[in-house]
Amino acid sequence: MHAQIVLFDGFDPLDAIAPFEVLHAGRVASGGGITVELVSAEGPREVVSGTGGLRLRATASLRPALAGIVLVPGASGSVSEPAELPDYDPARPPKQDEYIPVLLGRALDTALPALLKEAMDNPQVTVASVCGGSLVLAMAGLLEDRYATTHHLGLDVLDASGAHAVHARVVDDGDLVTGAGVTSGLDLGLYLLEREIGPQVAHAVEELFAHERRGVVWRKHGPTPAPL
Amino acid sequence: MNPAGTWDLSISTPIGKIKAVVDLHEKAGIWRGTAHGAGEEIPLHDVALDENRLTWKQPITKPMRLNLTFDVLLDGDTMTGTSKAGRLPSSGVTGQRRAD
Numbered sequence: 332m333h334a335q336i337v338l339f340d341g342f343d344p345l346d347a348i349a350p351f352e353v354l355h356a357g358r359v360a361s362g363g364g365i366t367v368e369l370v371s372a373e374g375p376r377e378v379v380s381g382t383g384g385l386r387l388r389a390t391a392s393l394r395p396a397l398a399g400i401v402l403v404p405g406a407s408g409s410v411s412e413p414a415e416l417p418d419y420d421p422a423r424p425p426k427q428d429e430y431i432p433v434l435l436g437r438a439l440d441t442a443l444p445a446l447l448k449e450a451m452d453n454p455q456v457t458v459a460s461v462c463g464g465s466l467v468l469a470m471a472g473l474l475e476d477r478y479a480t481t482h483h484l485g486l487d488v489l490d491a492s493g494a495h496a497v498h499a500r501v502v503d504d505g506d507l508v509t510g511a512g513v514t515s516g517l518d519l520g521l522y523l524l525e526r527e528i529g530p531q532v533a534h535a536v537e538e539l540f541a542h543e544r545r546g547v548v549w550r551k552h553g554p555t556p557a558p559l
Numbered sequence: 560m561n562p563a564g565t566w567d568l569s570i571s572t573p574i575g576k577i578k579a580v581v582d583l584h585e586k587a588g589i590w591r592g593t594a595h596g597a598g599e600e601i602p603l604h605d606v607a608l609d610e611n612r613l614t615w616k617q618p619i620t621k622p623m624r625l626n627l628t629f630d631v632l633l634d635g636d637t638m639t640g641t642s643k644a645g646r647l648p649s650s651g652v653t654g655q656r657r658a659d
Contacts, residue, residue, distance in 0.1 A: 412573075419575035419622055436574025439622050470574070472624035488573050491645030492624045 332527055333399035334367040338378035338389045339406075339443055339467075341425060341434040346404030346461040346516050347387065353520030354400075356536040357528055364528050370394070372443040381407035381434060384427070395449035400523060401456055403447065404516070405463025406434040410484050432488060435466050444471035457506050459523060461516035465509045469494050478504040478551055482512040499549035518544045560611040560633045562590070565657040570642055571650035574623055581617075581654070596621055613638065 334354050336347050347369065354367040371378055371389035379386050395401065408429045417423070417433070421440030438444075444467075450456045451473050460468060465481040468474050469492035478495045480486070480502045490496040501522050502509050508526075510519035521544045525533035537543060568579045580595040581603065592603035594617050604616040611633045619625050629652060631640030636656035643649035 416571055416575050419572065419577045421622075432573035433575055436623060439574070470623035470625075472620050475624070487646040488644075491626055491647055493618070493626060 332365045333397060334365060334402060334523075335370045335391075335393055335397065335400065336367065336402045336404065337393050337443070337447075338369055338371045338380075338387055338404070339438045339441065340379055341381040341406040341408060341429065341437065342378065342404045343407035343462060343513065344380045344382050344385050344387065345513050346407075346464065347402075349514065349516030350402055350459075350461060350520035350523070353517060353524065353536055353540065356539060357520075357524040357532055360532045360535045361528050364532070365524070372441050372446055381427075381429070381431075393443075393446050393450075395446050395453055395456065398453075398455035399457070400459055400527070401447070401450040402459040402461070403464035403467055404461050405466070405482065405513075406431050406438075408434045431463055431485075432466070435463050435470060438467050439470055443467070444473075447471060448473055451507075454506070457508060457523075457527075459508045459510070459519060461510040461519055462513050465489060465494075466492075474507070477507055478502055478549070479507060479509040480511045480549070481509065484512075497549050500546035501548045503548050503550045517542050518546070522548055560608075561585075562608060562613050562633055562638075562656075564659070566638065566654040567657065568638075568652060568654040570619075570627065570652055572619075572623060572625055572644070573647070577619075577622060579617075579619065583613075594619065 357365050369389045370391045370393045372393050374392040377386045408431045421437045450458050462482045465479045466485050469489050474494035480497050480499050481489045486496045500511050500515050501519050521533050562583045566581045583592040590606040592606050594601045606615040614630045617627045625644050628643045631638040638654040641649040642652040
């Protein structure tokens with residue numbers, strides 16, 4: 332099993348690194364049962380995150396035909412909507428602390444949405460996301476009628492995009508597994524390890540990282556709860 | 560008021576303001592419309608006219624996928640009101656009718 336974590340300009344480093352470390356530890360614990368790499372739509376390059384100019388290097392192109400996991404992180408920037416939103420203009424140079432939906436919107440004008448659509452359409456690929464990563468998918472029109480979560484501040488945007496927004500830490504919708512805000516990337520990574528490799532490997536990594544996964548992984552399964 | 564014609568709209572979305580073009584026409588007492596943009600035509604839903612108040616629903620796909628509900632007041636060749644995306648707060652929308 333191979334996992335590609337997709338970097339784009341303005342990405343949130345923790346959204347990418349938390350699952351990277353969890354899946355990489357899973358590689359060791361499983362004797363190579365899973366491999367993980369950082370990729371970008373444009374190929375190998377230094378990608379500038381949205382946090383203090385921190386850069387990570389993507390070592391390959393995103394290959395949606397490759398079986399396994401494609402994981403999309405969110406962006407980091409300001410969560411306060413400006414009083415006056417600028418015109419949508421992905422060609423405008425990005426600035427530090429840009430409003431997060433505007434940052435995510437820039438990614439829509441790259442090759443990323445088309446590659447993500449190929450990944451979503453590939454039955455051998457599970458698409459995963461952390462934080463605003465699901466909003467990139469949703470804004471690209473790829474989550475129509477799908478169950479997903481995102482950062483709690485983004486749930487209304489997710490819902491307005493035609494997806495069913497679920498307020499859970501991790502949502503499993505089959506070939507789409509989404510995580511909520513930032514640190515949920517640890518939980519998402521551990522859940523993917525459990526689902527794709529096995530609970531003993533996931534447990535060993537959980538113990539090593541001193542992070543016990545929180546909350547029920549939401550699935551559209553079983554009875555719908557009555558109001559409590 | 561008769562809203563028939565082609566309208567240029569400015570709409571606020573979470574990723575910034577975008578332009579949209581909407582065509583409105585009436586047939587047998589029922590108002591219909593289509594939205595144009597990025598080489599596609601999307602039918603408007605639930606178009607309703609009450610005196611000078613016009614409401615409709617419009618899914619957009621470019622540059623981002625968003626379900627929008629419009630509620631505007633018509634004044635000559637100008638419309639002013641709000642668009643609302645799901646549970647997000649409503650935001651201002653303005654439109655100008657094109658001269659034939």
